[in-house]
Amino acid sequence: MEEPSLYTVKAVFILDNDGNRLLSKYYDPELYPSMKEQKNFELNVFNKTHKADNEIAFLEGMTIVYKSSIDLFFYVVGSAQENELMLMAVLNCLFESVSQMLRKNVEKRTLLDNMDGVFLVVDEIIDGGVILESDPQQVIEKVNYRVRDCVEEQISLCNELTVFVSCV
């Protein structure tokens, strides 16, 4: 029997619709220690899951729960013995938090434009494999992140450039 422990999540990753990694965290150093193994695993998972939105799969001895939105795929991985509903709670929290933060625009471009926010969201939900928070509202409050979209970004960059030029 497995030792009871708080280490629930083995890995979490977000892929785009070609299976490319946008964000991924592995919390168990023994599971896929090398980058090559990790990317192989992600690709295998992507190939087996991207066609049908089935919510849950079992691959390479791991339970994987997932959810997709437009051109994004969110995955949470746990051991075969893990309570599937706990993993679902993590996945839902991740998806809801990202969705709220991005004002429901859960698609690749917006996500990448706010990548710092996404990193912080993941950091608030899971710490070293332990579920730190499962309520999206709490996560959003803790991250306290101001979303920006491309246009805003470019305006600000424009301003910066003007400042920069004037300095020179």
Add this chain to the structure above:
Amino acid sequence: MIKKFDKKDEESGSGSNPFQHLEKSAVLQEARIFNETPINPRRCLHILTKIIYLLNQGEHFGTTEATEAFFAMTRLFQSNDQTLRRMCYLTIKEMANISEDVIIVTSSLTKDMTGKEDVYRGPAIRALCRITDTTMLQAIERYMKQAIVDKVPSVSSSALVSSLHMVKMSFDVVKRWVNEAQEAASSDNIMVQYHALGLLYHLRKNDRLAVTKMLNKFTKSGLKSPFAYCMMIRIASKLLEETEGGHDSPLFDFIESCLRNKHEMVVYEAASAIVHMPKCTARELAPAVSVLQLFCSSPKAALRYAAVRTLNKVAMKHPSAVTACNLDLENLITDSNRSIATLAITTLLKTGSESSVDRLMKQISSFVSEISDEFKVVVVQAISALCQKYPRKHSVMMNFLSNMLRDDGGFEYKRAIVDCIISIIEENPESKETGLAHLCEFIEDCEHTVLATKILHMLGKEGPRTPTPSKYIRFIFNRVVLESEAVRAAAVSALAKFGAQNDDLLPSVLVLMQRCMMDSDDEVRDRATFYMNVLQQKQKALNAAYIFNGLSVSVPGLEKSLHQYTLEPSEKPFDMKTVPLATAPITEQKTEIAPMATSKLPEKLAPARQDIYQEQLAAIPEFKGLGPLFKSSEPVQLTEAETEYVVRCIKHTFANHMIFQFDCTNTLNDQLLQRVQVQMEPSESYEVLHYVPAPSLHYSQPNSCYSLVRLPEDDPTAVSCTFSCTMKYLVRDCDPNTGEPDDDGYDDEYVLEDLEVTVADHIQKVLKPNFGAAWEEIGDEFEKEETFALATVRTLDEAVNNIISFLGMQPCERSDKVPENKNSHVLFLAGVFRGGHDVLVRARLALADGVTMQVTVRSTDENVVDVILASVG
């Protein structure tokens, strides 16, 4: 920069990735602006994001460049931009292992963790603990204790979780925070409760009493967090398992009460815990099964999956308990999630009647190509179980399996099929020929060395005993021509067995062997030469010893003995009998040693348990010169489970001596025991030569003491003896908290249960794959036969199990399985007696009122035959 963005937008539309073409060197170049004043939070944030993104993509940062970027980043602590600060924490965590001198940020982080900004405090604690080592931990201990009991939940949670991570590194320091964790456990916040519970458990898990107390407290006070409930269920079922608690235990009541929790997560956890309990009756299972049944019709795929997966587990042991769910499972057969459908069908295969098998098999073959290998393995396992249940269906199954074998699939999947076919062949003699034919076809085009060698081994074992052995020769010899070295070598061994068993095939086998002697590989050539020479002698005894039954010694043991022999050259030839025997059947080892090319986790060849003992005992000077370790028994408990001291004994048998190893555990935290030894009073003429005491026995740290006993030399038949045992020691009371002992101590003793030495301790199990050949090889020089009546035994199964456990010998030719509805049975047992004498037992059993047993014993030594017959009587 704007230009770059614009250009990419034009190229690939809004879906493009602004991080796609990042160059590490360019990003590090950009990171120089960290040093500019005033700090531009926007741009710095963007650059930090790029760095973390690159690290996340697996980009390699050298130590120098990482350290440089890290030091530049530390300057950003001057800015008060919240997101920027948070990203700094992330960068610290990401770079903790690649940059040097990360501890430079300790003071900044300590400031943030104790500062006024609550949003910084939690993340700062987590970053700080990530870079803290054992020596620095003392310095922040005060802050950690405060943070654990902080009223802001995110601070408390962060401190608790970070403490948990640090338990591995500095258990002793974190242990001192147990009171704070206790206080945090009564927090109102559900996550703080959960984290506190997890930390408390990790700190106390070696102290069963403390865990029990903790559980009692929390089950009474009632936690709010569903996560904490799941954790408590796991702790409770672990405790139940360890204490072998009955189902009347309050722990079981607690788990059962969780079936009525309002959170599905908790209900499922409880149901799953009950299902996984080793000794659960159908009645106790019923409530768990009925909640799982409800989950089967949930709209949530994950819940349906969880339910049907767990029901599948139940069906393996208690198929009747699941029949009530058959209708719900039928509905899941068409589930769009194929994993759920597969699990539903395989469960139905286990619970349904024989008549439904054909229909379900047809259904499953309609989508078997769509499911992942993992589930194909589940299907194969279900078929394997079915074959045992309905032997008559084996032709349907065999057909299905052979089709699956032809399809594409990975190694694990193919291995499951091959294992399944092999087990069918072994269970049903009438399926042997079709099964072997399918396997022959498979190895014609098999990319997995391990499977090919396994099948060749199987062909060698079973093929010669079929009506037409000649038809397999072609398949085997094809391997010699076409395959890699390992497969060729296995094929040569298989060929030899055909030659040894079938006289009319011998001439052709010898011709083929001759060709193999010209192979390019050493191993193949050596084997061919060896078998060629053995076969040419045409002696049954040689064939049995060197072709059918092979070596039964432990390979690491043989290696060690040979090494020893070369170090101390002597006139005497090397004696095989001095080598310790293998405890596992040697036939299984070949497949493990061969390379596991496609397997995900290569199975390590762990040293056998006995080899470990051999090493440990050899390190004790008192035990020099006893010869090789012959056998180590399973541990025997000499105390009840819940006593002050827990003692178990392992009996190590040598040629003329026995060593008793007493593993003692002190469960009293206010005592330190010293000079612990177990005094033994033998009932027979056994002589205790030496005691090796354990110098000290600290609380909950097991230690061993030993006794060396000489076996009676004048009477070789005195194989059984009873020892009365008393543990003697010096007690020093000590402080339960610090473990500091008093100066004075007093002698005390503790009476243990009696220890029995029986005939089984003198016999090592050895598997003879071809019992008939071994029987002829030993010959009837010392054969003796006697008949016994076992009046108290009611079934053949019971008789077979009694004999096996009493003699401690290895059943051969699967004779330990009594076919159903038979009134008579023959049991074949093989072993080696202490001193290296082979011994074989044939027991003919007949069932009348009781069981009548006719025992025939053969051995290479007359005394051994007498000992066995005397002890059976």
